[in-house]
Amino acid sequence: MESEFVLEMLDVTKKFPGVMALSNVDFRVKPGTVHALMGENGAGKSTLMKCLFGIYRMDQGTIIVKGKKSYFSSAADAMAAGVSMIHQELSNVPQRSVSQNIWLGREPLNKLHFIDHKKMTRDTSILLKSLNFDFDPSAKMADLSISQQQGCEIAKAVSYNASIVVMDEPTSSLTENEVEHLFSIIRDLRSRGVAIIYISHKMEEIFQIADFVTVMRDGHIIGTYPVAELSNDRLISLMVGRDTSHRFPLVESAIGDVCLEIKNLTSANPRSFKNISFELHRGEILGFGGLVGAQRTELMESIFGIREVADGEVIVRGVPLNKLTPQNTIRLGIGLVTEDRRNTGIFPLLNVTINTTIPSMGKYKNKIGLLDHRRLINDAHEQNRQLKTKALSMETLVQNLSGGNQQKVILSRWLMTVPEILIMDEPTRGIDVGTKYEIYTIMAELVRMGKSIIMVSSEMPELVGMSHRVVVLCEGRLTGILSKEEISQEAIMRYATQFS
Numbered sequence: 001m002e003s004e005f006v007l008e009m010l011d012v013t014k015k016f017p018g019v020m021a022l023s024n025v026d027f028r029v030k031p032g033t034v035h036a037l038m039g040e041n042g043a044g045k046s047t048l049m050k051c052l053f054g055i056y057r058m059d060q061g062t063i064i065v066k067g068k069k070s071y072f073s074s075a076a077d078a079m080a081a082g083v084s085m086i087h088q089e090l091s092n093v094p095q096r097s098v099s100q101n102i103w104l105g106r107e108p109l110n111k112l113h114f115i116d117h118k119k120m121t122r123d124t125s126i127l128l129k130s131l132n133f134d135f136d137p138s139a140k141m142a143d144l145s146i147s148q149q150q151g152c153e154i155a156k157a158v159s160y161n162a163s164i165v166v167m168d169e170p171t172s173s174l175t176e177n178e179v180e181h182l183f184s185i186i187r188d189l190r191s192r193g194v195a196i197i198y199i200s201h202k203m204e205e206i207f208q209i210a211d212f213v214t215v216m217r218d219g220h221i222i223g224t225y226p227v228a229e230l231s232n233d234r235l236i237s238l239m240v241g242r243d244t245s246h247r248f249p250l251v252e253s254a255i256g257d258v259c260l261e262i263k264n265l266t267s268a269n270p271r272s273f274k275n276i277s278f279e280l281h282r283g284e285i286l287g288f289g290g291l292v293g294a295q296r297t298e299l300m301e302s303i304f305g306i307r308e309v310a311d312g313e314v315i316v317r318g319v320p321l322n323k324l325t326p327q328n329t330i331r332l333g334i335g336l337v338t339e340d341r342r343n344t345g346i347f348p349l350l351n352v353t354i355n356t357t358i359p360s361m362g363k364y365k366n367k368i369g370l371l372d373h374r375r376l377i378n379d380a381h382e383q384n385r386q387l388k389t390k391a392l393s394m395e396t397l398v399q400n401l402s403g404g405n406q407q408k409v410i411l412s413r414w415l416m417t418v419p420e421i422l423i424m425d426e427p428t429r430g431i432d433v434g435t436k437y438e439i440y441t442i443m444a445e446l447v448r449m450g451k452s453i454i455m456v457s458s459e460m461p462e463l464v465g466m467s468h469r470v471v472v473l474c475e476g477r478l479t480g481i482l483s484k485e486e487i488s489q490e491a492i493m494r495y496a497t498q499f500s
């Protein structure tokens, strides 16, 4: 008998040393639906998908694809059976072309058994057109934007005639328009009968795109629900296991003197930001709004001293910095929580303690100059406890943490340095809804102590809910500074799209 499900994962159990990542999980997906997989950081979402793809070996369980018991020993194996995954960490060969990447390992051959490049390019071109992508099949992968690279992986999945496509946090680096395009492709795939398994922490996306949602908590399935029958609040309480009434804490702080002044700052990169001027006060949370591509990250990295500036001044507590280097800015009490933990934040092969304490080691020297290990470890532990970092122990290697928990370690790192000025670039990206509130509470506490925060965020509610003022950038230009009374999603959007 034909099953009504395209995928059934039954009684799946996966244990890591000391952690039950999945306990007797049953997960069923119907064809032609978008099925969201949700849950707090470390709930087991990525692990479940990695078991499906044979990246992890499950300890127990059965996988049935299209009615047939299946075990894949690798992602390539799964792909050949029509099960593909669009990774968060894109897995292409950057130095090869789009078409080479798509047909890798199954290149069409001509009569002489050479690779038929013409056919490959032609097929790619047709494939890309059918998905409304307008980039060149012979373009080098490394030269494409994140969204285009993601597009290639989707095209590849389609070329394999995938019946199941898994997307793990696919929109985290996409612009608004790119998200819209992705959603139209998802809807198109759905209408062709493809099942899409969609992992995301963004509630709005789930309500926009998903038909069903399965909620996981601590390696267990809580339930599967039609999205139409769920409210936002109900979904959150299913995920965190309790009711959460407030999204944002009260931010009560005295706004003091100017502690950071940026004057006409211009990037050395002509395609980046120009002529940026603003002031940050003690006790203030200054939000930075804008669309992806507004150059906010570039601006923050320049202020912190890791990108070159061509012109302008950075003045810290009245003193102009004559040399912008991270050593100098850290010494002056500036911290930067980077948006991209993979490239600039985490040391995957080091443990949680070391990852947390690297920049604050200096503060833990005792009178005779020796490192006070006990205090260091205690504080690191306490900071991670506050953020609910889920790790087996402080000695666990960071590479073994879930995505969101790696982000929490980075946050803990900079909170431990207790900087005077903390620049937070997308501080809650990839963080579950339950923990976001914890992070907001810590931010509120910092400014209450007289510290200052710059918060770059693409989440409108967060900008509106937490900022004293919001600076808006559009294509590298400062287009508006909104006072508390002026802040609204509409106003931010208006300035963020000033030039389009």
Ligand SMILES: Nc1ncnc2c1ncn2[C@@H]1O[C@H](COP(=O)(O)OP(=O)(O)OP(=O)(O)O)[C@@H](O)[C@H]1O
Pocket: 016, 017, 019, 020, 021, 039, 040, 041, 042, 043, 044, 045, 046, 047, 048, 390, 391, 392, 399, 400, 401, 402, 403, 404, 405, 430
């Ligand atoms: N390779 C590994 N070695 C040891 N433990 C692991 C490994 N991979 C995952 N875990 C643990 O398994 C649990 C589930 O992690 P998983 O990555 O599946 O979470 P997730 O739901 O995807 O979370 P996030 O939303 O943060 O990405 C976590 O406790 C994690 O620390």
Ligand SMILES: [Mg+2]
Pocket: 045, 046, 047, 402, 403, 404
């Ligand atoms: Mg994950």
